Amino acid sequence: xxxxxxxxxxxxxxxxxxxQENGCDNQRYINEIFTDVTTTTVKFGENYxxxxxxxxxxxxxxxxxxxxxTDRPVVIMAFGGAYIQGDRSQVxxxxxxxxxxxxVSVGIDYRIYAINIANLPDSLGMMDIITKSIAxxxxxxxxxxxxxxEGNPFGIDxxxxxxxxxxxxxxxxxxSAQLGPDxxxxxxxxxxxxxxxxxxxxxxxxxxxNSAMNYSSEIQGVVSYLGALxxxxxxxxxxxxFISIHGDADDVVPYGHDAVTLFGLNLGTLEGSxxxxxxxxxxxxxxxxxxxxxxxxxxxxxQIYWDSMAVESGRFLETLVCGTGGTGVNxxxxxxxxxxxxxxxxxxxxxTIIRFNNLNKMYDLSLYNAFGQQITFYNNQNENDxxxxxxxxxxxxYFVQIEFEDEMLAPVNRRxxxx
Numbered sequence: 001x002x003x004x005x006x007x008x009x010x011x012x013x014x015x016x017x018x019x020q021e022n023g024c025d026n027q028r029y030i031n032e033i034f035t036d037v038t039t040t041t042v043k044f045g046e047n048y049x050x051x052x053x054x055x056x057x058x059x060x061x062x063x064x065x066x067x068x069x070t071d072r073p074v075v076i077m078a079f080g081g082a083y084i085q086g087d088r089s090q091v092x093x094x095x096x097x098x099x100x101x102x103x104v105s106v107g108i109d110y111r112i113y114a115i116n117i118a119n120l121p122d123s124l125g126m127m128d129i130i131t132k133s134i135a136x137x138x139x140x141x142x143x144x145x146x147x148x149x150e151g152n153p154f155g156i157d158x159x160x161x162x163x164x165x166x167x168x169x170x171x172x173x174x175x176s177a178q179l180g181p182d183x184x185x186x187x188x189x190x191x192x193x194x195x196x197x198x199x200x201x202x203x204x205x206x207x208x209x210n211s212a213m214n215y216s217s218e219i220q221g222v223v224s225y226l227g228a229l230x231x232x233x234x235x236x237x238x239x240x241x242f243i244s245i246h247g248d249a250d251d252v253v254p255y256g257h258d259a260v261t262l263f264g265l266n267l268g269t270l271e272g273s274x275x276x277x278x279x280x281x282x283x284x285x286x287x288x289x290x291x292x293x294x295x296x297x298x299x300x301x302x303q304i305y306w307d308s309m310a311v312e313s314g315r316f317l318e319t320l321v322c323g324t325g326g327t328g329v330n331x332x333x334x335x336x337x338x339x340x341x342x343x344x345x346x347x348x349x350x351x352t353i354i355r356f357n358n359l360n361k362m363y364d365l366s367l368y369n370a371f372g373q374q375i376t377f378y379n380n381q382n383e384n385d386x387x388x389x390x391x392x393x394x395x396x397x398y399f400v401q402i403e404f405e406d407e408m409l410a411p412v413n414r415r416x417x418x419x
Contacts, residue, residue, distance in 0.1 A: 022157055023069045023102060024322035030314050032100040034064035040154070044143035044212075045136060045205040049111045050129050057109040057205065059140055060088055061154050062099040070152055073160035073321045074144055075105045075223065078137060078169030082252070083112050083129050091166065101314050104156050106144070110136035110172060124190055126260075126268055127230075131194040133172040134179070135203020137163060138217035141176075142202075146212035160321050162221045164313075167253055167297070170227025170244075171270070177219040177240050178229060186233050221320050223313045226298055228253050228270035232279040241286035243316040245309040246273035247295020288316055290397065293419055307370040308397035312415065334410035341402070347417035354386040354400065354414075362405035367416075370397050380405075390418045 027033055045057040059076075075098045079090035088107040098105035110133040113125075141161055148158040163173040181201055184192075195201060206213050222242035229235070248255050254272040273289060280287040290309055295301045342355045354365070365386065367376040375393070378386075388400070395418055402412040 028102040029318035036065035045139040070155040078165035080167030139205035142212035145215040164223030170224040244273040245290040247292040252297035304396040
């Protein structure tokens, strides 16, 4: 799905202060700044399942208690379960975490296959099931945009609606965001048939008593936990940014390109996060990938990787909402020099080089773990090539913070992986 990105334009207040649109302040959307979350359940659609059963579709809307903003970005989350089980309560903890960061987060229903051993779907049937889930997610996006136009009860910015999910939910989100009419030339006939049989590109899931079909279903970015696409070629240079986490030993949703099986039946092929991020790099799409060595389908994941994804997904979406470097507070905003700084190798085994590319400025450098605990601190440095040694640190994800003596240079934060 294609979108021209809307980055924030700051208006001057009092001649010296910029309005903080969307509440961007380099804390909100990155850190958990709220304590409590409230939840509202609303119906957004209805339709028939693969097995012919009628299903009403609901979403739980999570908001931070005490927040008064009415221009907050939205993160929609979809549950996992191989399209045969699961419900929206499965993503409750993900939604609460996003809401505590200041997002409005939404856990949605989508249609799954009520398992029947005597009538398991084949690969064509599974494509139909996935297409139904895409239609359902798009209906939820439209319903949220309609709510913003009709009183905005959830205080959202309809220009920033992101989607994500776990496993099958991530597959749904990736297809909802990355697959669109301009991919027609790359579509096999059976995919076109599944789309045509389910209401076309927009689907036919809207609540007939409260249809939002006239509103856009476009998604501005994806948060993918163990997700995939049917074809990597569906990502091109006009598609949306995405961040993923995936174990390289996943035997359910492929890390690369592989067939998917259920009860010994071939349900078709999927291309997982590893090759999708390669494709994104090739076509120039903003992306971030957290690969878990030895990780399975969410199991055998050291906690540090889950924590890293929670931290990095907030940072990733905040950059899309607030623009590169977040918002400024005044006309003397420090200069963003992050593009001058490179880190390689990354991932690294024993050491990595942080290169400042002739900035020639004094700096302090701190290393933090995924829990925000400072591990190492180096002050009053001026090396153009700073060697960061792993020493006895365990494998995992870490964060470097660089603060310059020159206060007109903004601090730089980067992620480093030791494996």
